[in-house]
Amino acid sequence: xxxxxNDENYIYNVISKNVKKYRKLKGWTQxxxxxxxxxxxxFIRGIESNYHQTFSLGALWRISLVLGVDFYKLCMDDEEKxxxxxxxxxxxxxxxxxxxxxxxxxxYSDIYKxxxxxxxxxFPCAHCDGTLIPVDPMEF
Numbered sequence: 001x002x003x004x005x006n007d008e009n010y011i012y013n014v015i016s017k018n019v020k021k022y023r024k025l026k027g028w029t030q031x032x033x034x035x036x037x038x039x040x041x042x043f044i045r046g047i048e049s050n051y052h053q054t055f056s057l058g059a060l061w062r063i064s065l066v067l068g069v070d071f072y073k074l075c076m077d078d079e080e081k082x083x084x085x086x087x088x089x090x091x092x093x094x095x096x097x098x099x100x101x102x103x104x105x106x107x108y109s110d111i112y113k114x115x116x117x118x119x120x121x122x123f124p125c126a127h128c129d130g131t132l133i134p135v136d137p138m139e140f
Contacts, residue, residue, distance in 0.1 A: 015075060018074045022074070026068070086099035086100055091130040092131050096127060
């Protein structure tokens, strides 16, 4: 079932899917999760169902702790555009592409800014004498 983000049921739907996903990733049944957080099985079924039982932040916090999942991950919509964790660079000679992690680019960008350069860094290509340049620097 799809909910509009302005509908309060939207967040219940997101949390419902995530509790179920992380519970299953841990290999637990609904009964096991209920036992671990000391809540009833019907409570867990209600959270994971489409009728969106309300629950407290405290209950959600307990669920995140026993599942070993960061609290915020239970509230993240997997169907939303995934957060991009890299920027694509391309060799200016042979058009080879490589995805550079944002963390690396952030560090280099900080160094570039200190040096007065406002552009994203470029790198020598490991396979030729070309240069790796960002494909779409506006994404950064």
